[in-house]
Amino acid sequence: MRTKILWQTVAVLLIATMVLSACGPEKVGNFEIPAVVKGKFNVAMVLIGPHDDGGWSQAHYEGLEYVAQNVEETHVAYIENVPEGADSEQIFRALSRKGFDLILGTSYGYMDPMETVANEFPDIMYIHLTGIKSNGKNFGNLMGAMENMKYLAGMIAGARAKLDGNPKLGYMATFPIPEEIRLGNAIALGMRKTCPECTMDVRWINTWHDPIIEKDAAASLFDAGAQVVFTGADTPAVADVAQEKGKWGVTYDWYGSCRVERCLTAPYWNWGPVYAKIAEAVKAGTYTPGWDYFDADTGALGLYGFMEGQELTTGMKDLPPEVIQEVRDLMAKTLKGEWTRFDVFSGPINDNQGNVVVPEGEKLAQVDLDAFPEFGLGCTYCMKWWAEGITAELPE
Amino acid sequence: MDFIIILQAGVATGTILLFATIGELFAERSGVLNLGVEGMMLIGAMFAFKIAIATGNPWLGVLVAILAAGLISQIHAFITITLQADQVVSGLSLTFLGAGISVVLGEGLSKAGTVSLLPQFSIPLLTKIPLIGPVFFTEQSIMVYIGYLFIPLAWFYINRTRPGMHLRAVGEFPAAADALGINVYRLRYFYVFVGGALAGLAGATISLAISPGWFSELTTAGMGWIAVGLVIFAQWNPIRAAFGAYAFGALRRLILDIQGPTVFIGAIGNFTFLEMRNPFYYNPYWGFFLQMLPYAFTIIVLVIGSREAMRKRLGAPAALGNPYIRGERGL
Numbered sequence: 246m247r248t249k250i251l252w253q254t255v256a257v258l259l260i261a262t263m264v265l266s267a268c269g270p271e272k273v274g275n276f277e278i279p280a281v282v283k284g285k286f287n288v289a290m291v292l293i294g295p296h297d298d299g300g301w302s303q304a305h306y307e308g309l310e311y312v313a314q315n316v317e318e319t320h321v322a323y324i325e326n327v328p329e330g331a332d333s334e335q336i337f338r339a340l341s342r343k344g345f346d347l348i349l350g351t352s353y354g355y356m357d358p359m360e361t362v363a364n365e366f367p368d369i370m371y372i373h374l375t376g377i378k379s380n381g382k383n384f385g386n387l388m389g390a391m392e393n394m395k396y397l398a399g400m401i402a403g404a405r406a407k408l409d410g411n412p413k414l415g416y417m418a419t420f421p422i423p424e425e426i427r428l429g430n431a432i433a434l435g436m437r438k439t440c441p442e443c444t445m446d447v448r449w450i451n452t453w454h455d456p457i458i459e460k461d462a463a464a465s466l467f468d469a470g471a472q473v474v475f476t477g478a479d480t481p482a483v484a485d486v487a488q489e490k491g492k493w494g495v496t497y498d499w500y501g502s503c504r505v506e507r508c509l510t511a512p513y514w515n516w517g518p519v520y521a522k523i524a525e526a527v528k529a530g531t532y533t534p535g536w537d538y539f540d541a542d543t544g545a546l547g548l549y550g551f552m553e554g555q556e557l558t559t560g561m562k563d564l565p566p567e568v569i570q571e572v573r574d575l576m577a578k579t580l581k582g583e584w585t586r587f588d589v590f591s592g593p594i595n596d597n598q599g600n601v602v603v604p605e606g607e608k609l610a611q612v613d614l615d616a617f618p619e620f621g622l623g624c625t626y627c628m629k630w631w632a633e634g635i636t637a638e639l640p641e
Numbered sequence: 642m643d644f645i646i647i648l649q650a651g652v653a654t655g656t657i658l659l660f661a662t663i664g665e666l667f668a669e670r671s672g673v674l675n676l677g678v679e680g681m682m683l684i685g686a687m688f689a690f691k692i693a694i695a696t697g698n699p700w701l702g703v704l705v706a707i708l709a710a711g712l713i714s715q716i717h718a719f720i721t722i723t724l725q726a727d728q729v730v731s732g733l734s735l736t737f738l739g740a741g742i743s744v745v746l747g748e749g750l751s752k753a754g755t756v757s758l759l760p761q762f763s764i765p766l767l768t769k770i771p772l773i774g775p776v777f778f779t780e781q782s783i784m785v786y787i788g789y790l791f792i793p794l795a796w797f798y799i800n801r802t803r804p805g806m807h808l809r810a811v812g813e814f815p816a817a818a819d820a821l822g823i824n825v826y827r828l829r830y831f832y833v834f835v836g837g838a839l840a841g842l843a844g845a846t847i848s849l850a851i852s853p854g855w856f857s858e859l860t861t862a863g864m865g866w867i868a869v870g871l872v873i874f875a876q877w878n879p880i881r882a883a884f885g886a887y888a889f890g891a892l893r894r895l896i897l898d899i900q901g902p903t904v905f906i907g908a909i910g911n912f913t914f915l916e917m918r919n920p921f922y923y924n925p926y927w928g929f930f931l932q933m934l935p936y937a938f939t940i941i942v943l944v945i946g947s948r949e950a951m952r953k954r955l956g957a958p959a960a961l962g963n964p965y966i967r968g969e970r971g972l
Contacts (some may be wrong), residue, residue, distance in 0.1 A: 295751075295858055298751060298859065299751035299854070299855075369653060421926070448897050449900060449925040450897070451925075454854045455855045455859065456847075456857070456860060456862065457852045457862050457864070457893070458849070458862070459852075460895045461650060461897055464650060468643070469642075469898070480854065484852075485854070570779060637900075640923070640926055
């Protein structure tokens with residue numbers, strides 16, 4: 246009898262643990278909620294992964310450190326490995342009760358929990374990253390025009406694949422949401438600019454970070470014939486696999502992720518300046534939350550190999566000089582704010598079904614970049630199409 | 642989509658599961674359930690990577706990983722064997738402890754840069770065998786080859802050697818083993834150590850061979866839990882465990898490769914008997930279903946495993962989960 250009960254307990258506990266680990270990182274219920282420092286401006290950050298994941302979360306964490314160093318009288322704290330959905334709601338509520346002044350949530354799936362909690366605590370400012378909602382009062386949305394950097398990386402990758410005589414790219418995408426499709430399309434548009442005959446394969450991995458799946462997905466794309474593989478997920482696995490296979494990988498998120506020879510480049514985030522600006526504004530009571538979508542002129546976006554103090558990577562050195570020059574010119578324009586996300590997505594753009602998505606002379610609007618038609622946000626062109634050259638489909 | 646490549650990748654990823662599963666199998670065969678596999682794997686992965694970076698020698702990293710994970714497993718051994726506390730609770734705590742220690746000591750390792758990895762090579766001659774050659778003997782990590790040697794050795798040790806017989810005796814009927822002069826406590830300590838050491842080896846296999854690097858708690862990605870389920874699926878038999886480990890590895894890769902082709906075509910010669918649109922190409926959401934399978938499978942196995950009658954039929958060690966208290970009636 247005892248053994249039976251024991252085994253049932255094992256089964257229940259294991260199931261619970263597995264269900265939780267299947268949705269996100271393990272652990273629940275033993276998060277330590279950090280305390281505030283009285284008299285200071287308190288900023289809390291909730292991270293989907295570990296603060297030193299070598300990718301997305303690390304880039305945000307370093308942004309938070311920047312805030313601590315550059316905004317006066319500020320105390321910062323973070324909680325890592327918080328699963329998306331209902332669990333995160335408790336975390337946001339607990340942080341709010343502690344009395345933080347500004348709470349940053351850095352993953353798409355925190356959106357609805359943050360909105361709920363924001364309505365309960367009207368005096369606290371909640372900034373959500375990469376989502377599509379805002380209440381206009383104390384819950385706002387923040388994202389940046391990574392598409393410009395992905396476009397430029399796509400130009401580099403297209404030129405690389407063409408030079409290597411294998412005009413095929415790969416894109417390891419996380420979830421079928423507008424952000425991932427937008428960034429994939431930006432890559433494809435850039436790729437077609439330098440290599441009109443290039444095509445791009447897609448693999449969905451249904452996770453933001455799983456080093457082992459990411460490695461498998463990269464290998465899957467290379468084995469299917471890709472010459473350069475991009476990742477939309479967090480770890481630099483693409484570059485490691487590229488190194489192994491003698492191909493090229495394009496990492497993402499964090500400037501430190503591009504470190505092996507076969508890493509072609511890395512579009513990356515530099516959140517510090519943006520976070521500091523928001524923190525200053527919230528502290529002064531002048532911040533209006535909404536859809537805060539910044540461009541590269543904020544200094545918050547980068548492309549490894551092209552920013553100040555960086556050298557061209559091994560894979561860029563033998564590319565046609567005119568391609569490098571063109572990328573440099575566009576980079577200069579985008580850093581000045583003269584070439585923005587709307588210029589990346591300006592017509593004519595064709596989808597991979599042979600339809601014209603954006604006619605000549607038209608540009609996508611912000612809502613088009615962010616939404617599927619079924620979101621009910623009133624987008625005209627929306628982001629539910631794959632650009633010409635992408636060999637993949639989207640669900641109905 | 643090439644099945645040979647899928648299987649080849651499956652064998653590589655499956656090697657992680659193989660080490661962890663066989664380790665847990667040894668511990669369970671001695672009567673000690675250790676749910677801390679995930680935590681011990683993290684300890685192994687972290688130490689392997691840290692030492693390899695510090696010394697430049699990946700083998701030293703593997704060695705330290707084995708010892709460190711083996712040592713931490715002794716906490717579980719002490720609590721469950723000497724203090725006779727509940728094995729489930731202790732094992733779960735070990736998971737958290739292992740994760741915590743590895744995260745603290747692994748701080749900053751994600752920035753540490755690249756490290757020399759364990760060698761990867763083909764085996765001459767064997768690589769030429771059709772099907773088997775490309776799947777098992779071409780461009781695999783040395784850990785994969787070590788894994789092959791491990792399977793028959795583990796089976797032989799458990800079923801055909803004297804120490805193996807003692808191991809089984811301790812797990813099936815410790816009181817009888819004790820009466821025969823076998824030191825039940827000492828053997829259980831030893832096999833919990835073996836389980837930990839192999840989990841450490843599995844961790845080192847991740848961070849220095851199969852999926853190089855340290856990504857904090859995400860490094861193991863739930864592999865330790867799948868290993869615990871696989872032990873039951875394998876009915877405590879190393880050969881079945883190997884089969885399950887490689888199959889799970891291959892499934893992980895299949896989920897990705899299946900998204901490639903636009904149509905599935907089945908043909909023998911000129912005769913086509915199947916031609917259908919590939920739903921995994923046209924709808925990414927289908928992938929969720931396949932991804933769920935290893936976990937759903939583990940749940941089903943555990944539910945079956947939790948039924949006393951089924952467990953007897955599956956061949957679970959009779960004393961599994963029970964502390965041995967000398968002088969009490971056996972089992």
